[in-house]
Amino acid sequence: MxxxxxxxxxxxxxxxxxxxxxxxxxxxxxxxxxxxxxxxxxxxxxxxxxxxxxxxxxxxxxxxxxxxxxxxxxxxxxxxxxxxxxxDLAPRTALDHLLRRDGAAAHADRLAVFARAHGELSAATVGHADTYYTRRTALGPIDPAAGLVGRFARLQDETRGHAAALGAPFTGQAETELGTALDELSDPGPFLALSNGDAETNNLLLNESGPADARLIDFESAGYTHALSDAVCLYVPGPAWMSVGDPIATGLADHYRRALACGVPEAEDDRRYGFGLAAACISWAIVRLQRFALLDTRSPGDDSRPQLVATLEAAARTAETHRALPHLTRWARRTADLLRRRRPDADLAFTDRAAFPPYTARA
Missing domain, CATH: 3.30.200 (Phosphorylase Kinase; domain 1)
Known part of the structure; x- marks a missing residue:
């Protein structure tokens, strides 16, 4: 035609x-x-x-x-x-655009859709990794280093060097817990599910009014990983935000978890769920910590500097809530305190909801 x-x-x-x-x-x-x-x-x-x-x-x-x-x-x-x-998914628009324009309070229902969508994606794709990789390998080779085990082994090696350079080396039980957390992420068991590789609000398109009819986009980095890696965005700021608020208080945590449990019954186990979530949040904070040398070159007042502190503290707060990884959590808080002292412009009260309401955008 x-x-x-x-x-x-x-x-x-x-x-x-x-x-x-x-x-x-x-x-x-x-x-x-x-x-x-x-x-x-x-x-x-x-x-x-x-x-x-x-x-x-x-x-x-x-x-x-x-x-x-x-x-x-x-x-x-x-x-x-x-x-x-x-x-073409028009007239849908990206959720992050709505949040930046109107604030999170105006779009609580759309944020709930966002949380459910990621839970639904994981629930639907659990158990189908072989089918996906048959399709993917038919189109061309996959870098073996991009696999889960290789990815987290690299992260563990790189993390030691960056933490030591910052003056916050891993020692003793914190290092042991880091290994345990990365083992969980590299071997997810029943939590192995497909992710688009960038579970942030800019990659969800939905209608501004009426039924949301949401769609997830940008699967260039898709692959099977620990399902709870996609939940991190609800607890810890991504690159676009200074704060994402408290997903337990807003109900977003429940929206996500209930959707996930439809395909992953193990998500109803508080201990297992909490440990996996803490591991995913702490590992994300560690990934972001690798930027500290770059951030030192930026001018005081640049939002990326306090954002790194907010990221570490949000990850630690999540682990504390779920009573998981206590030594690694203390390491994250000590590292955040070190960055606060190192950069006075980063010494801000991120738990002050008046100053940093949910989904406060990074400049």
Missing amino acids: PIRVGTWERLELWAVARVALRGADGADVPRTVIVKWVRTHPVGTRTELWRLRTELAALRFLSDDLNLALTPRIIAADLSAGLVVME
Whole structure:
């Protein structure tokens, strides 16, 4: 069926565009589609073809193999040309846009949808890793170092060096708990589920009014991992935020956990769930800690400096709530105190909800 391109609009700064289509002789075609292509970037950022292969495999796996209506549908793909064409989800908008514009209090129902969507994705994909990886390997090789065991082994090695350089080395029982936490994440057992690899509010599109009809997007880094890695965003600030609030008080924690338990009954075990969540939150904080040298080069007052303190303290608070990893938690709090002393501009009261309401945006 001959199809012609009408107009196109570049979305974001990377290689994504909304394209208007016209069918020849009145052919029935989508009015608009989203096209992603291999990036060209002067310093080689995110230009790898494997990203499109991964997104294509993940979206087809979810829609064709699992019949899950949580993501855009693939319409066409030409990997030799570095192109993937998918369903346009407009007029849905990104949740982070709504939060930045109106604040979290105005979108409590949409945040609940966000939490449930990630729980539903994990619940639906548990037990289907072989099906996904059959699809993915058919499109090209996967870097063995990207696997769970390799990923967390690297993290453990890198963490020791960064912590020592900062003046907060792991010792004794804290180091033992770090190994235990990373073992949990590299061997999730019944919690092994598919993630898009970036479970943040910018990757959920939904309607501003009426039924949310939400969709998860951006599966370039998709893969099977510990399901509770996708819950971290509810407890610990991601790159865009200074604070995400208290998900237990707001009910987001329950929305996520109930959805997850539909496919992972072990999520109802308080001890097991709490340990996995604490491990995921602390490991995320450690990943972010690796940026401390870069942040030292930034000017006082740059939000990224106090944000690292907020990240460590939020992770520690989550572990404390679930009575897990006590020595690693104390290490995280000591490291946050060290950063507060090292950078006076980072010494802020993040638990003050008047100053830092849920989803306070980082400048």
